[in-house]
Amino acid sequence: MSEQNPQRASPLDTLRAVLRFLYRYAGRYWVSYLFGFAALFATNWAVVRIPTLVGEILNTLERAGVAEAELSTAVSAEMAAAIEPVSALALELMLWASALIVVRTLSRVLFFNPGRDIQYRLGVDLFAHLLTLQRPFYARRRVGELVSVAANDTQSVRLLVGFAGLQVCNVAVAIPLHLYQMLRTDWVLTLWCVAPVVLGGIYMRWTVQRFYTLIRSSLEKLAALSDRVLESFSGVGTIRAHVAEEAAVERFERYNRDYLDLQLDIASLRAFAMPALAFSGYVGTGLVLWVGGNRVLAGQLEVGDLATFTALLISLVSILTSLAWVLTAFSRGTVALSRVQELLDADPELPEVEHREPLASPPRVELRELSFTHEGREEPALQGISVVVEPGHTLGIFGRTGSGKTTLIDLLARVYTPPRGAVLVDGHDVRGWELEGLREGVAVVPQSPFLFSTTLRDNIRLLGEGAYTAKADAEVAGPRLALFRHRRRDAGGAASAPGAASGPDPRLERVIDSACLGPDVSALPEGLDTIVGERGVMLSGGQRQRTALARALYREPNLLLLDDVLSAVDQATEAKLVDAIRSLRGRAGSGPGGAPTTVIVSHRTSVLEHADEILVLDQGEVIERGTHAELLAKGGAYAAAHAHQREEAKADG
Structure with missing residues (x-):
């Protein structure tokens, strides 16, 4: 099944998803729901009892009035005694009205409050699970769709377990109680009023099916609209540079119109369902x-019973009329739940864990005939690569664009x-190394680094400082997030709270100097506390x-992976950064176990001069290998x- 266009779940699958969700998330609130149901039962009992009391009062008054008209005034005192039950x-x-x-x-509080807690826990668990999913999953999914599922x-789902759950339980209780009291009052009238209500119920069955289809389509279109908005905002610079604002607005309007038309169809269906x-x-x-x-006139039915029956029927009609809103919330909730559950059930696609020890010292890295093909492609990205990188050594990777670096x-x-x-x-x-333990000792600097919209500090x-308690994990966070934090503690790390205040940080000062960020920090309006903006928009590419x-060096990793990290810096800065990277080998305190094992990718040969071995890649294969001096002596592609590059440097200088 393609995750880009997932197959629509059957009603049975939806029911299973709902039951599994209720067991997993709503089960812990069963006491609240139990008392809420009891309060709901009491509510409907009062709703049914009040018209019955009105009918009994009318019947008592009617009997007293008839008797008083037929008897002499001598017995009026006895008639007064006969209507005393009216006071009671x-x-x-x-x-009953006060109760x-x-x-x-109380019924609404007990149903609605758990819904908000469930929404919170579900959102945390969903976010935590998405962090465990691998790159291929995100290649198949649109970001806007994930945002729409997490937000909308x-x-x-909250409305499903709150409002819709309350109303479904209310209907399940109210209809039997109303029918029971109506049958007790007069079974003939009950049969007369059941026929049109049954016809309305048949219509509602068709409406439910139609609602479900439209709601699912609306959520899918909302996800597409969210993806369009996010894509446009991310590429707003490109849109402006190419004067494509009109085309962008036109595309957004088309997506928005599709969503609006579908919402109007839903509103029309709901609007017609209520009058029907x-x-x-x-x-x-x-x-x-x-x-x-006619039965009252014929003396077969009392006026009070007719009043009771009419009031019960009007109350029942109002309950049935509200079903249109209930169906919308229920259909939307079940569809949304199936979409959320689909993400929660997404397989992280990780092999079985065989090694759980953290990467506690600079490792020995070995590649054995490594070949790899990306999902959906036929040509391999890498073919038959073999190399050994000893602990603390540096491997350089050189090659043109698309060579597999x-x-x-x-x-x-x-x-x-x-x-x-x-x-x-x-x-x-x-493959068998637990990701948490492995990545604890690895730092990766990608070619296009991602910065968060927070301070430079x-x-x-990144991880900040501070710690969470295990009790807070259990009581506040979702189970997946608590598992993350406990794993970090077990690995000897701190479960940290980003943004926590702290005193002087010598390590931070050291890595700022190593990354040549000192002058840049001084030029920023608030120094390290400057908000760098969305994706670091306040900074240049080199910054x-x-x-x-600096983020990678701050971690003091045991395995340092650098992917063309000096492509956007000038030659003078490059020389300083190369010296800083090279100095890691002579700094015993650079990591928990000494200098890190380093793999550095670059299209600049000057960056790779200090590497112990350099691999030259072309179309995923190693075409040359050796030290910088050996490769220059061979006179091949690297040379x-x-x-x-030396000629270009002379021309620029």
Whole structure:
């Protein structure tokens, strides 16, 4: 099944998803729901009891009035005694009316509050699970769709377990109680009013199916609209540079119009469903008044019973009319739940864990005939690469665009899962290494680094400082997030709170100097506390790369992976950064176990001069290998590139 266009779930699959969700998330609130259901039952009992009391009062008054008209004034005192029960009935009526306010409010509180807690826990678990999914999953999914599910669908789930759950339980209780009391009052009238209500129910069955289809389509279109908005905002610079604002607005309007048209279809269906249900109820009311009135005149039915029956029927009609809103919330909630559950059930596509030890020292990295093909492609990105990088040594990767350099870095960082036995770290197959333990000791600086919309300080430290307690994990966070934090503690790390305040940080000052960020920090309006903006928009390309390099150095990793991190810096800065990277080998305190094992990718030969071995890639294959001096002596592609770059440097200088 393609995750880009997933197949639509069957009603049975939807039911299973709902039941599994209720067991997993709503089960812990069963006490609240139990008392809420009890309050809901009391509410409907009051709603049914009040019209019954009104009918009994009317019947008592009618009997007393008839008797008083037929008897002499000598027995009026006895008639007064006969209507004394009216006072008791009136008092009971007021008590039920007062109790109705309390139990109705209580039922809503007990149903709605768990819904908000469930939305919170579901959102946290969804976010935490998305962090475990690998790169291929995100290649198949649109970001806007994921945002829509996390924001809109979780809110629809809250309405499902709150408002819709309350109303479904209310209908399940109210209809039997109303019918029971109506049958007790007069079974003939009940049969007369049931026929049109049954017809309305048949119509609602078709409406439910139609609602479900439209709601699913609306959520899919909302996801497409969200993806369009996010894509446009991310590329707003390109849109403006090419004067494509009009085309962008036109595309957005087309997506927005499709969503609007579908919402109008849903509103039309709901708007027609409500009058249709109301009409069936009003037809039943008319039949009751006509048949019941004739029976009253014939002496077969008392006026109070007719009043009770009419009030019960009107109450029942209002409940049936509200079903249109309930169906919208229920349909939207079940569809949203199936979409959320689909993401929660997404397989991280990770092999079985065989090694759980953290990467505690600079490792020995070995590639054995490594070949790899990206999903959906036929041509391999890498073919038959074999190399050994001893602990603390540096491997350089050189090659033109598309030669597989970034893919190799991604495989070492476990962004992609390599073939079995192709990548070994300290003698262990990297496929079987637990990701948490492996990545604790790895720092990756990608070619296009990502910066968060926070301060420069927090972008470099990233994890911040501080700690959460296990109790807070259990009580506040979702189970997936709590698992993340406990794993970090077990690995000896701190479960950190980003943005926590701290005192002087010598390590931060050191990596800022190593990454040549000192002058840039001084030029920023608030120094390290400057907000760098969305994706680091406040910084230049070179500043973003050096910030990402400082982030990696701050971690003091045991395995350092650098993917063309000096492509956006000038030659003077490049020389300083190369010296900083080279100095890691002579700095015993650079990591927990000494100098890190380093793999550095670059299209500049000057960056790779200090590497212990350099691989030259072309179309995923190694065409040359050796040290910088050995490759220059061979006079191949590497030597040609080195000569060309030296000539360009002389021309620029």
